[in-house]
Amino acid sequence: MEGTIHEIWNWIVAVDLFAAGLSAGAFIISATAYFLGRERYENITRIGAYIAPFPVIIGILALIYDLERPHLFWKLFLTFQPNSVMSLGAWLLFFFSIFSFAHLYLWLPERFDYLKIIPAIQSNKFLSRFKGDNLTKIRGLVAGFGIPISIGVGIYTGVLLGALNARPFWNNPMLPMLFLISAMMTGSAAICFVGCFIKGFRGMSRENISTNKFMIHSIDFTLMVFSIIAVFLFILGLYVSPRSSVAAVHLIMGGEFTLLFWTLVVGVGILLPLALEVYELIPHYIVQTELREHNPWISGVITTSVLIGGFVMRYIVIYAGQIAQIITS
DSSP, rough: TTTTTOOOOOOHHHHHHHHHHHHHHHHHHHHHHHHHHHHHHHHHHHHHHTTTHHHHHHHHHHHHHHHGGGGGGGGGOOOOTTOOOOHHHHHHHHHHHHHHHHHHHHTTTTTHHHHHHHHHTTTTTTTGSSHHHHHEEEEEEEHHHHHHHHHHHHHHHHHHTOOOOOOOTTTTTHHHHHHHHHHHHHHHHHHHIIIISSSTTTTOOHHHHHHHHHHHHHHHHHHHHHHHHHHHHHHHHHHHOOOOHHHHHHHTTTSSSHHHHHIIIIIIIHHHHHHHHHHHHHHHTTTTOOOOOOHHHHHHHHHHHHHHHHHHHHHHHHHHHHHHHOOOO
């Protein structure tokens, strides 16, 4: 019946989108830090490698659990349909999982011990390939091939939703970019949360602390600026689209999701951490001095705020997209 609203996707789908984006973002930041500085940004690279494989696994399990017949999920991998966004997404997640676990393994301490337990491997020269220059090359190859796959994971959910023309809130060309930027923000926030707030800087020199701190805060600041632009263009895209899209944008511009969107997504998820990033970076950019002394509580507030904003954004997109309907009259 026309006008009836059917909410098929729930918060579990939001968890899957958030977890996949966080993993993809952590891999992108980790691999990028490796190419930019290897030993210089090794702490960022290593923590990102430790984080990347696990949120996406949680998201996949949540998605399988939410299926009507979860025991048949494996049939997605019996065929490859290039014209199906769902098929592309399933294979992207499969290959991303492989690359993220490979990236993790290559950065594990004493990683060779995990392979030595297999007698067949002990007896050949396989382990020798994971040493010295060969290890550097393998790390570079995994990171290099993993970045485009991670970008694909970051944007595919936006593409999947955007392909549904009957949902004007989703059918927006800026949605994939908004999801990708948010994925990188949450990935960077997860790295910072572990590195700056939980793990701390034990065993690192003052110079190394300053270098890694400047790197991660600069990345965060840049992504937050781009996220503001992406949100603006997303809303603008709804306003300049057909009448049904204009009606859809009212859900976050005066409608039931307005307070949630502008308070938690924009206020807590972007503006608050952006203000704290400016506070952290001002001494370096304005008066050309060293960064402020590390304050784990500032890092904790920044990262927690970004993670909350990233999840709530996906939650709103999922529910608002199902409420907004095409206006046919």
